[in-house]
């Protein structure tokens with residue numbers, strides 16, 4: 001089958017034939033009809049230690065095409081979204097309703113979670129299954145629990161966005177930051193996660209939403225999608241303080257800017273993936289005196305098994321216009337071009353179609 005292989009950390013992608021074994025006991029095969037390229041796909045191998053060669057991709061939707069022994073659900077023909085967090089249901093975070101933090105989450109990284117043996121290979125040599133999902137491919141094999149039932153009324157192109165960017169950004173606003181009606185919210189970073197946070201802040205009832213991004217193109221797009229205003233990072237510093245600031249970038253300078261832009265008693269949610277080893281300095285007196293809450297936010301605090309129906313409801317009722325985040329579609333063969341255009345901020349999300 002055709003898949004995009006990354007041979008060296010950081011790329012490029014090599015779209016070529018890869019062998020995929022059939023699903024074993026407890027597993028299913030899913031034909032991938034649409035997948036998104038998340039910004040983190042470009043840093044997983046360089047910053048976060050996922051080994052190469054690897055097939056990446058963790059925003060993928062499709063149809064179950066085979067099931068292994070012992071699988072009662074989903075069934076062949078079911079529409080599903082691939083989940084990159086599959087809670088075990090038994091660890092401490094799972095038992096405390098924080099299943100997105102499951103300590104036994106499957107990953108393709110050795111030493112973290114129960115590392116699966118990859119179903120992918122080329123000429124007998126194993127190829128890693130990135131994020132244990134590998135959706136930049138014609139087909140993937142995952143445990144049945146990772147194929148989450150998807151209402152067939154949701155187009156695959158829209159569903160793909162619900163695999164990572166949308167739950168992460170929307171969850172940052174409504175779950176972590178708990179945006180309240182009337183809140184004034186600033187969102188730092190106008191990429192797909194930042195823009196999903198803007199949509200989430202709107203769902204939460206924010207009455208003023210300001211996007212912050214150095215790129216004029218992205219600022220224009222932010223206003224088109226639903227921000228009331230979009231400013232560059234320097235302008236943020238001179239604005240009156242916000243109730244909620246969401247940092248969708250996660251660098252020391254953006255988190256510091258978020259801290260400064262938040263009012264006393266307000267909250268800062270960092271949903272952008274921080275870099276290992278980078279430190280953030282906070283004034284100890286301010287932390288005490290200003291009573292701000294600074295919280296990290298992994299995957300928007302969402303797990304698809306529990307939260308996908310909520311996202312689908314919000315989308316189908318018109319409250320979550322996911323289509324506004326999508327610039328178009330492209331064949332998987334154009335993945336390098338799409339990665340470059342998204343990285344440069346020329347487009348927000350071009351959804352890849354592995355089956356043409």
Ligand SMILES: [Zn+2]
Pocket residue numbers: 038039040041058164165
């Ligand atoms: Zn992602």
Ligand SMILES: [Zn+2]
Pocket residue numbers: 087088089090091092093094099101102103104105
């Ligand atoms: Zn768990």
